[in-house]
Amino acid sequence: xxxLILASxxxxxxxxxxxxxxxxSTQPADILEEKQAHETPRExxxxxxxxxxxxVLASEASSANVERQAVRGxxxxxxxxxxxxxxxxxxxxxxxxxxxxKRMMAMLSGRSHQVYTAVSLLTQQQNWHCCVVTEVSxxxxxxxxxxxxxxxxxxxxxxxxxxxxxxxxxxxxxxxGSYFAVVGLPLYETEHLLKQWLAADSG
Ligand SMILES: Cc1cn([C@H]2C[C@H](O)[C@@H](COP(=O)(O)OP(=O)(O)OP(=O)(O)O)O2)c(=O)[nH]c1=O
Numbered sequence: 001x002x003x004l005i006l007a008s009x010x011x012x013x014x015x016x017x018x019x020x021x022x023x024x025s026t027q028p029a030d031i032l033e034e035k036q037a038h039e040t041p042r043e044x045x046x047x048x049x050x051x052x053x054x055x056v057l058a059s060e061a062s063s064a065n066v067e068r069q070a071v072r073g074x075x076x077x078x079x080x081x082x083x084x085x086x087x088x089x090x091x092x093x094x095x096x097x098x099x100x101x102k103r104m105m106a107m108l109s110g111r112s113h114q115v116y117t118a119v120s121l122l123t124q125q126q127n128w129h130c131c132v133v134t135e136v137s138x139x140x141x142x143x144x145x146x147x148x149x150x151x152x153x154x155x156x157x158x159x160x161x162x163x164x165x166x167x168x169x170x171x172x173x174x175x176x177g178s179y180f181a182v183v184g185l186p187l188y189e190t191e192h193l194l195k196q197w198l199a200a201d202s203g
Pocket of ligand 1: 007009010029052081082083115157159160162163164183184
């Protein structure tokens with residue numbers, strides 16, 4: 001029997017995956033998220049999405065609770081995803097403190113940037129994957145905007161220090177690509193990956 005595991009601690013990814021109607025359980029992946037100097041932003045997010053899925057698949061394979069046969073077949077699939085904000089080819093991850101956040105907002109203010117989200121759907125046999133790039137434009141941000149947004153607590157656990165689905169929505173003047181990819185999981189592309197897995201599993 002097929003079983004899907006979401007390798008994520010993000011409540012947003014969980015909510016988004018629920019919209020696709022495929023039952024799943026969640027298991028956060030504990031991996032080191034550190035960009036290597038030679039990696040492009042795309043290579044970096046794709047690697048992290050894959051490593052999150054691979055870490056959970058490996059722990060499932062060694063778990064006594066799981067039918068080892070199911071893991072070896074395509075019955076168990078693990079979905080890993082990663083999102084980064086990219087501005088002038090610089091990767092912006094989660095802000096570590098206010099000074100870091102302020103530098104990020106100064107970069108994003110009054111212009112456009114890209115949000116990269118990669119998804120990896122991994123079984124022992126295959127890695128179905130995609131990477132979605134979305135262009136997001138911000139209005140100019142004042143010092144008051146930046147201070148008030150930091151005080152809201154929203155920026156801390158978000159790539160680029162903002163959540164388009166929350167208070168930062170009012171900074172956004174335009175978007176070209178996938179809104180859901182910016183929030184953490186591109187729905188159209190993820191459903192396509194799930195269909196490929198389910199077709200392979202039943203075939
Ligand atoms: C740009 C942007 C990011 N984000 C979030 C999506 C991701 O959850 C997070 C980027 O960090 P990630 O490292 O991609 O994900 P995560 O640490 O939250 O969860 P996990 O690795 O366990 O799957 O930023 C928003 O919620 N809204 C936004 O507008």
